[in-house]
Amino acid sequence: MNMRIAVNTIRMNGLFLWISFFLLATAAPGTEAERKIPPDDPYFKFQVSYDHRGGNVVVDQTSRKKSSRELTLATGIHLNLLPAWELTTGCRDVVVAVMDDGFFYEHEDIRDNIWKNIGESGLDSDGYPKETNGIDDDRNGYIDDVMGWDFWFKDPDPDAYIYDGRFDTAIAPNWHSIDALGIIGAKGNNGLGVSGVNWDVSLMLLKVAAQGSALDKDPAARVPKAAEAIRYAVDNGARVINWSGFVSVTDADALRPLKEAIDYAEQKNVLLVVAAGNSKKNIDLAENVLYPACFPNENIIVVGEIDFDGEPYVVRDDPKFVGGSNFGPKNVDIAAIAQNYTTHIYHNRSTYHLAEGTSNAAPVVSGVAALILSLRPDLKASQLKQILMDSAVRLPGLQGKIGCGGMVDAYAALKKAVVLEKPSPKAPRQASSSAVFSSGVETIDGWWISSLAWEDESSAR
Numbered sequence: 452m453n454m455r456i457a458v459n460t461i462r463m464n465g466l467f468l469w470i471s472f473f474l475l476a477t478a479a480p481g482t483e484a485e486r487k488i489p490p491d492d493p494y495f496k497f498q499v500s501y502d503h504r505g506g507n508v509v510v511d512q513t514s515r516k517k518s519s520r521e522l523t524l525a526t527g528i529h530l531n532l533l534p535a536w537e538l539t540t541g542c543r544d545v546v547v548a549v550m551d552d553g554f555f556y557e558h559e560d561i562r563d564n565i566w567k568n569i570g571e572s573g574l575d576s577d578g579y580p581k582e583t584n585g586i587d588d589d590r591n592g593y594i595d596d597v598m599g600w601d602f603w604f605k606d607p608d609p610d611a612y613i614y615d616g617r618f619d620t621a622i623a624p625n626w627h628s629i630d631a632l633g634i635i636g637a638k639g640n641n642g643l644g645v646s647g648v649n650w651d652v653s654l655m656l657l658k659v660a661a662q663g664s665a666l667d668k669d670p671a672a673r674v675p676k677a678a679e680a681i682r683y684a685v686d687n688g689a690r691v692i693n694w695s696g697f698v699s700v701t702d703a704d705a706l707r708p709l710k711e712a713i714d715y716a717e718q719k720n721v722l723l724v725v726a727a728g729n730s731k732k733n734i735d736l737a738e739n740v741l742y743p744a745c746f747p748n749e750n751i752i753v754v755g756e757i758d759f760d761g762e763p764y765v766v767r768d769d770p771k772f773v774g775g776s777n778f779g780p781k782n783v784d785i786a787a788i789a790q791n792y793t794t795h796i797y798h799n800r801s802t803y804h805l806a807e808g809t810s811n812a813a814p815v816v817s818g819v820a821a822l823i824l825s826l827r828p829d830l831k832a833s834q835l836k837q838i839l840m841d842s843a844v845r846l847p848g849l850q851g852k853i854g855c856g857g858m859v860d861a862y863a864a865l866k867k868a869v870v871l872e873k874p875s876p877k878a879p880r881q882a883s884s885s886a887v888f889s890s891g892v893e894t895i896d897g898w899w900i901s902s903l904a905w906e907d908e909s910s911a912r
């Protein structure tokens with residue numbers, strides 16, 4: 452173990468005791484042997500956004516062919532994920548819903564982390580698989596919804612194909628969703644592809660759009676579908692929803708179903724992580740307002756994109772395209788690097804590539820939120836948001852542009868979450884206490900970890 456962490460002081464009923472943080476860390480999701488860090492995934496070497504020591508590095512842009520690209524990395528501008536993984540690499544009990552185009556869920560490095568609705572799994576009383584028997588076995592209103600739902604075509608298969616067997620003439624797998632899935636939860640340390648921020652997590656698949664489809668021309672059409680998807684996620688166990696997208700309407704009446712669904716998620720403590728968008732605009736200004744990013748809910752965290760200098764991302768290498776991360780200190784809460792090497796699809800094959808755009812910054816924050824929940828399933832959505840923002844690394848280039856003025860830091864966020872005071876022992880406990888670490892904390896229920904000393908030899912930034 453190349454990191455030593457010691458709990459300095461713990462207060463119980465006024466008494467200060469010393470215990471070793473080691474006891475907690477070894478009870479965290481994933482045993483020490485399983486959490487071999489760095490992981491053995493062959494393309495982990497290109498996942499420099501997670502952790503690096505600065506300088507120039509050469510990465511491939513895609514796994515399909517030789518396509519080198521040199522990146523200049525400013526010291527300290529990364530997710531600080533390696534020391535975070537010493538604490539947790541996630542767990543399957545945490546469900547992250549992803550709202551996006553259709554999903555290539557057969558991807559070799561994603562399929563093991565797809566959410567499985569246990570109410571639609573196994574055999575029914577007649578011996579048929581519940582996931583294909585045409586019966587709503589768990590009576591949640593959706594027939595055979597074993598991995599999520601296709602809210603666009605209203606069927607149980609949230610697949611990646613625009614054609615979908617019915618409406619269009621072209622068959623083209625969409626790629627937008629694949630990047631996010633891999634960033635949040637490509638299976639880590641499996642000797643294959645890349646590693647997600649979470650090595651283990653449950654990814655619930657909610658198809659709310661079909662870019663390129665003739666049916667996806669009406670900007671208002673996404674509102675009821677997105678609203679229904681959010682309610683589905685809340686009702687079926689998701690704690691985090693990643694939505695690297697938006698609706699193109701701004702009229703309050705048209706938006707009402709979506710606002711009400713997000714209010715419902717807020718009541719039920721589900722965090723909605725939203726991409727800021729790529730128009731290089733200040734979305735605090737009335738003429739640039741964008742939804743859901745500009746709703747005021749406390750369970751929405753909006754993510755802007757930074758480059759490897761820690762500055763708001765601006766498109767520089769394509770003179771035809773003027774773009775970059777949206778910003779606005781009121782509505783854009785936090786920043787993350789979007790240039791993540793992650794899962795992709797090419798001609799129906801599992802590939803990998805270097806992603807970009809705020810659509811790939813939001814999943815970084817969703818991933819860190821899921822890591823936090825693997826240790827602290829008791830936290831409220833508003834607490835999650837506050838932890839992420841309070842622990843962010845402040846950067847000069849983000850002041851006045853991003854709400855917290857900083858970029859997400861996985862290790863700092865986990866540290867802050869671990870020391871946050873637990874609810875009173877007399878308060879009802881959260882039903883969701885399945886994370887092993889949580890039960891470790893429960894054994895000292897009623898104690899307050901007042902300070903931690905962290906000695907970390909591996910994470911010089």
Ligand SMILES: [Ca+2]
Nearest residue numbers: 587589591593
């Ligand atoms: Ca069902």
Ligand SMILES: [Ca+2]
Nearest residue numbers: 581586588595
């Ligand atoms: Ca069924």
Ligand SMILES: [Ca+2]
Nearest residue numbers: 492638643645
């Ligand atoms: Ca992998």
